[in-house]
Amino acid sequence: MYQPINVVARKGQVTIYFVILFTIPIIVFMSILAMSQLGVFADAKLQESIAEAVRAAALQINLESMSNSTPEVDTTTNNCLNAFTSILEKNLGLDSNFNPLPGSGIYSSPEVLLVIYNGSGRGFDQNSDDVYGSSFFGDKAVKEYMIINGDIEDITNSNIGSNGFSSLVYGDNNFNIIFNKNNFADSIQYVANSYPSSGINIDMKRPGVIAVIYAQVRDFTGSGYIGITRYAASQIVGS
Amino acid sequence: MKNRDGQVTIELVIAISLMAFLIFSVCDNFIIFMKYLEVQHYKFYYLQRMRVEGWLSSSDENSMINQFNAIGCPIISIGGPEQSGDDGDSNRVLYDPSSVDNSEISLNIVCIPNPQPFSPLSLIGRTQGNTIINIGGTMLSEYVPTN
Secondary structure (H helix, E strand, C coil), X not given: CCCHHHHHHHHHHHHHHHHHHHHXXXXXXXXXXXXXXXXXXXXXXXXXHHHHHHHHHHCCECHHHHHCCCCCECCCCCHHHHHHHHHHHHHHCECCCCCECCCCCECCCCEEEEEEECCCCCCCCCCCCCCCCECCCXXXXXXXXXXXXXXXXXXXXXXXXXXXXXXXXXXCCCEEEXXXXXXXXXXXXXXXXXXXXXXXXXXXXXXXXXXXXXXXXXXXXXXXXXEEEEEEEEECCCC | CHHHHHHHHHHHHHHXXXXXXXXHHHHHHHHHHHHHHHHHHHXXXXXXXXXXXXXXXXXXXXXXXXXXXHCXXXXXXXXXXXXXXXXXXXXXXXXXXXXXXHHEEEEEEEEXXXXXXXXXXXXXXXXXXXXXXXXXXXXXXXXXXXX
């Protein structure tokens, strides 16, 4: 018997099957690729790179302070900054201007905040407003650098808030950095808003280095990117 | 009617085949990503040890090769200061407080995932070279000679 209505209905059914059967796997496929790549770069690459860069920076110890058994990160030379940028460039595949080299998973020049902290109690009076008071060797207890598009800017004396530290709000909420004096310990409290939204606190009980990086990582299409923020801190032990 | 029923069946077979192919591709890519992640972590682990020892010791080299074999990514080349190198102790990278460049220690590893990921181009007879994983990293050596 001729049943045209049923035939039309079946054809529509097949079309819907097609759409569903193709769309769902493709969405799953793209999601898994995106998540996998994000995991690889965020955890395996960016986090390890920034961790090694701050470790290298904290390794640049002032030799005079070392001989006095009170090791501090050397802020009298650019060794600390050079070590940080050199290790970061090599591990992320960047050139000397912080631009991604061919084959790098980084989409554009990353933005970095670097804090060198020597406020370990020597000359660091927490009850004083002068948190930049001289440390043991007469240098500033804290130095801060911002690296944007490969340009390194010393922001130590910029935007100093009532807490005495540089308070920086940068870009489209990539960084919103606030330094607070910790009232309970010989340390500073460090808060980076927007990552995560509640902020993070790092107690620096010894001299060391903190860095926050915002990088745009290429997505699997190659033409887009995913923004990732990571931080790392390294302290000198044994002082 | 019979002809149209057959059409539906063929369409379904094609759709299911393509879906199976896509799911296979997802799994295949996911495995490669996971292998890449795993070898990155291994590289980081051994680079950390090199940072302390100033080179890749022979025992670490052997255990690294075994671990890469165990996850199906046999190593085809290792770049970096190795204890097994020809120059003996001079291979070692020492901590130089006066020079960042002199203290840099690197490890580069090239390995081949086994089995190789599926290449869609092979369906049309195109041959490609082996897919390799090439990873590397740089740190500052902290090794100080004790004598």
